[in-house]
Amino acid sequence: MKRVSLKRNKENILAMQHPWIFSGALLTEGELEDGAWVEIVDRNQRVVATGHYQNHSIAVRILAFGTIPDKEAFYRLRVQEAFQLRRRLGLIRPDSNIFRLIHGEGDLLPGLIIDVYGSTAVIQCHSIGMHLDVPVIASVVSELDGIDQVYDKSQDALPAQYRATMQNGYLVSSPETDAECRENGLSFHVDWEQGQKTGFFIDQRDNRDLVGKWTSGLQVLNAFSYSGGFSMYALAGGATQVVSVDQSRLAIQWANENARLNAFTGHEGICANVFEYLQQTEKTWDMVIIDPPAFAKSLQKKHNAVQAYKRLNILAMQRVKPGGLLFTFSCSQVIDRELFQHTVVSAGMETGRPMQILHALSQGADHPTNLYHPEGHYLKGLAIRIH
Numbered sequence: 001m002k003r004v005s006l007k008r009n010k011e012n013i014l015a016m017q018h019p020w021i022f023s024g025a026l027l028t029e030g031e032l033e034d035g036a037w038v039e040i041v042d043r044n045q046r047v048v049a050t051g052h053y054q055n056h057s058i059a060v061r062i063l064a065f066g067t068i069p070d071k072e073a074f075y076r077l078r079v080q081e082a083f084q085l086r087r088r089l090g091l092i093r094p095d096s097n098i099f100r101l102i103h104g105e106g107d108l109l110p111g112l113i114i115d116v117y118g119s120t121a122v123i124q125c126h127s128i129g130m131h132l133d134v135p136v137i138a139s140v141v142s143e144l145d146g147i148d149q150v151y152d153k154s155q156d157a158l159p160a161q162y163r164a165t166m167q168n169g170y171l172v173s174s175p176e177t178d179a180e181c182r183e184n185g186l187s188f189h190v191d192w193e194q195g196q197k198t199g200f201f202i203d204q205r206d207n208r209d210l211v212g213k214w215t216s217g218l219q220v221l222n223a224f225s226y227s228g229g230f231s232m233y234a235l236a237g238g239a240t241q242v243v244s245v246d247q248s249r250l251a252i253q254w255a256n257e258n259a260r261l262n263a264f265t266g267h268e269g270i271c272a273n274v275f276e277y278l279q280q281t282e283k284t285w286d287m288v289i290i291d292p293p294a295f296a297k298s299l300q301k302k303h304n305a306v307q308a309y310k311r312l313n314i315l316a317m318q319r320v321k322p323g324g325l326l327f328t329f330s331c332s333q334v335i336d337r338e339l340f341q342h343t344v345v346s347a348g349m350e351t352g353r354p355m356q357i358l359h360a361l362s363q364g365a366d367h368p369t370n371l372y373h374p375e376g377h378y379l380k381g382l383a384i385r386i387h
Helices: 008-016 071-088 127-131 134-141 202-214 230-235 249-261 275-282 297-319 337-351
Strands: 001-008 019-023 037-043 047-053 058-064 100-102 112-117 120-127 149-152 171-172 179-183 184-190 220-224 241-246 267-272 285-290 320-330 354-361 380-386
Touching: 001 008, 001 047, 001 267, 008 354, 047 127, 047 230, 071 134, 071 249, 100 179, 100 202, 112 127, 120 127, 120 134, 120 267, 127 134, 127 354, 134 171, 184 230, 202 230, 202 285, 202 320, 202 354, 220 230, 220 275, 230 285, 241 249, 241 275, 249 267, 275 297, 285 297, 297 320, 297 337, 320 354, 337 380
Parallel strands: 001 037, 120 149, 220 241, 220 285, 241 267, 285 320
Antiparallel strands: 019 058, 037 047, 047 058, 100 112, 112 120, 149 171, 179 184, 320 380, 354 380
16 A cells, blocks of 8 residues: 655644545655555654545545555445444334435545445445445445345446446346335335436435425425425325426436326326426416536536526526425535525525525435535525415
8 A cells, every 4th residue: 555645734634634635735756546545644654544546636535544454344344334323313114225325425435325225235436446446345235234236336426537447237136127115105116227326316305204294285396306206205295286397208207107106196297398397387386396406516617506596496486376385405515505595595586575494404314424524515405485
């Protein structure tokens, strides 16, 4: 394992416990390969941190503040700790078998995402170093109770040059993509091979549950619906009509399939661009839900993203009946909670309608945020009553 040191004026950054070391802070000697394990040493050559190196602005993702003598034992401990936490959170039970097992820095494994759908664990790596360790990680994950197969879905999350050398595929057991999974007693078809991210948006579990508590007797519009997660909870809560809108025809097919799985009536799936749909329809709803994809994935796109969020929220507010509810979200990491709320306030001012914030919303507890890595908190939402 190669050793690297920090520049003299950067040595104090490790005291902040942030799990990233940026390239400008690193003093390297000799060539380092992407994905290599490295030890960070202080001026006395004492190992103060261990992590994965990558030739990127984030040069080292720290796995431990100290040494790691045994990689397999290290991963086994981290994975088992995360699994036991999900048990304590009550997320692993007969009527609910969908949960995030590893949430990157939040579970002290930067660059690694693992989601569980029934008996299948889906791995998504966001660093080359983590992906090079996937065989060990998959072996450790397969030891967990109830996990029969492991699927690697890292290709789209890795740098283009490295991506060309690998492909998604099953690491443990045989393919079994036709899976009915359950969340709080509701059934969902999850296709981790073709679906977005790892197949489902697990981070919205608590917010979906909250929506279901409000929907008795309501007509609901779920925009950017994907496979209809919010829609199913709305119907389970007693909504009389739910319209799911998404520009992906496959997503709408899945939403309709999920309605059939749960024997729900009153669901309509519409394949359309959400902005165009909101502009063209004259219908109003008792509840409108807007959960768009990230409009900004870099600081350079921040301004344009804010304008898009404002325009979307204006359109959505105009479609809410007097006394109705708007559930609005942003998953853009570069849009913090304060900026998101300011953007929604600005949209509200354009409509001129009185509004009340009922709930400030976030990601579920199986998406924990490392106290020293605030970037891990990405999902923001507001539940608003509109007069």
